[in-house]
Amino acid sequence: ADIISTVEFNYSGDLLATGDKGGRVVIFQREQENKSRPHSRGEYNVYSTFQSHEPEFDYLKSLEIEEKINKIRWLPQQNAAHFLLSTNDKTIKLWKISERDKRAEGYNLKDEDGRLRDPFRITALRVPILKPMDLMVEASPRRIFANAHTYHINSISVNSDHETYLSADDLRINLWHLEITDRSFNIVDIKPANMEELTEVITAAEFHPLQCNVLVYSSSKGTVRLCDMRSSALCDRHSKFFEEPEDPSSRSFFSEIISSISDVKFSHSGRYMMTRDYLSVKVWDLNMETRPVETLQVHEYLRGKLCSLYENDCIFDKFECCWNGADSAIMTGSYNNFFRMFDRNTQRDVTLEASRENSKPRASLKPRKVCTGGKRKKDEISVDSLDFNKKILHTAWHPVENIIAVAATNNLYIFQDKVN
Amino acid sequence: INSEIHDFCHLKESKEMEDKVTSPEKAEEAKLKARYPHLGQKPGGSDFLRKRLQKGQKYFDSGDYNMAKAKMKNKQLPAAAPDKTEVTGDHIPTPQDLPQRKPSLVASKLAG
Helix, strand or coil: CCCEEEEEECCCCCEEEEEECCCEEEEEEECCCCCCCHHHCCCEEEEEEEECCCCEEECCCCEEECCCCCEEEECCCCCCCEEEEEECCCCEEEEEEEEEEEEEECCCCECCCCCECCHHHCCCCCCCEEEEEEEEEEEEEEEEECCCCCCCCCEEEECCCCCEEEEECCCEEEEEECCEEEEEEEEEECCCCCHHHCCCCEEEEEECCCCCCEEEEEECCCCEEEEECCCCCCCCCCCEEECCCCCHHHCCCCHHHHHCCCEEEECCCCCEEEEECCCEEEEEECCCCCCCCEEEECCHHHHHHHHHHHHCCHHHCCCCEEECCCCCEEEEECECCEEEEEECCCCCEEEEECCCCCCCCCCCCCCCEEECCCCCCCCEEEHHHCCCCCECCEEEECCCCCEEEEEECCEEEEEECCCC | CHHHHHHHHHHHHHHHHHHHHHCHHHHHHHHHHHHCCCCCCCCCCHHHHHHHHCCCECCCCHHHHHHHHHHCCCCCCCCCCCCCCCCCCCCCCCCCCCCCCCCCCCCCHHHC
16 A cells, blocks of 8 residues: 555655555655755655545446555645645545644634633633744645546646646546536547447646647557647547557567557657657657657567566556656666666666665665676676566656656655765 | 478578567567467457456445345355455455445555
């Protein structure tokens, strides 16, 4: 129940939210700079924790509804409180996280401990005054967006208009207004009239970071469709279709499965987007639909292990990917608690490990290497020794600085660039 | 004539070998087909997708449950298998078998 299922920084990077399989959300806050404790700058400590979703059972459909948090997305901050959307398979909730550091004392009708005062004993009126108290962080659900999805929600994305957001399941994408919970507009529906004809499902969806009318959604067949909400109310016809042509002679039983896109993310600039399939990350220029501008190999050595990865279901693992703030670097996870980082400018990449045994706090991470051939060098690890149960599916990059959050099963690691 | 046929077969074999050597993916596919000869014609097609869409289906028949309760007042109800994967037919599901709401006060390990 403690397995982390989503990680997300807020817009300023001061807050980091994690959701887990048990339906809980834990929010970390970055410590302010403190001259007396220079090492504590940039450390993230627990700020708030609350139960977002509970397990449910749909008796009508005989369906168990998991409380696992699939995605968390922050809203841009508009006042002192923080808002985030968290979703499980069926229901999206808007949570308000606010601080309370004052309380009123000196009420007329009740005591300090809340007991009602005897009205006949009250001889004078007093004005309550605000007194400081220990900081209390409260989370309260402000909106519950339910009953709009027949299938399992895989994505939510806040629009750049800050008023609407989308939620996507396997076959449909809905548009919501943050203030309205009893109505939702369906904007994409790929459900065929006859379910026997079903060939692909929606795997991820996201709004463009700057253009509030543009969204993209990826499919299990390795394609991405870009839709423009100005063209029609129902965006079943795409405006752009991104697919890399496949060499028919190299097609195998696994081709479609490993081409399934598990995550799609726009760059901060809005000019590019990247897709994550089982073995690679592809960077696309939105102006070119025919092929990606970059293809980054995450763990190509797994191509020779697809049979066993199919048997243990790992071939269906859904890895996420993320950009750094400047869109110059990309990060994604792999197995054995490894994660990969690619620098787009220098074309260099590195494999690092998130584990307590192999690194000490505040020590630099040592690059790792997987050996594919026969001769294994010292410090290399062979493909057959990789632990496929230790998968890093969720990672997040601070929106501005070089701070990354990596979720390794039920542990959260936060790494920073060394500042000398 | 015999030698010509023999040469042709040899050519075909070496092309297949070449495929396996150059494409690890095809080699893995051959391995899979050898283990599961009846694997569907359309991989990643409807069956696979439909299974994905129906994830989590558990069946509880309140009629079955109540009838069984009435009949077997004194006998022990057959209990669910410990792994609780399929709650159908053979054994009578009980409210204990179904996922219960967990107490909300269990704190996350990250917050500890």
